[in-house]
Amino acid sequence: MKYEDVIRQGLVTARQDNEPIDDATAQAIASWLGEGVGRGFRLFLATGVASPQLYKELARLYDLRRPETESWLDALVIYCVRRPTRTRARNWRDGWEGRPGV
Structure with missing residues (x-):
């Protein structure tokens, strides 16, 4: 399944369940948006930890956003804000490769 398919299906499921x-x-x-962004995205991609640096990079991405990816960016911000801790995400997959997209 392609990144875009994973994202679209995940957004549909989240909306249906009224959950992040x-x-x-x-x-x-994060992988699709974060290619070449910075260490906040690299840490997030490796662990799922939403660091202060990630939030700075997300803010920068809002300045560069495109209509077709704005809902993706919104969903990622909501996910980060709603995470209960700054520990590694339990279901995080190792080896997720980056993809350019912004």
Whole structure:
């Protein structure tokens, strides 16, 4: 399944369940948006930890956003804000490769 398919399906499921996106969808969005962004995204991609640096990078991405990815960015921010801790996400997959997208 392609990144875009994982993201679209994850957004649909989150909307249907009236919940934030799941770990896999957050990881796919971060990978798609985060290519070449910075260490906040690299840490997030590796562990699922939403650091202060990640929030700075997300803010920068809002300045560069495109209509087709704005809902993805919104979903990732909500996911990060709603995570209960700064520990590694339980269902995080190792080896998720980056993809350019912004």
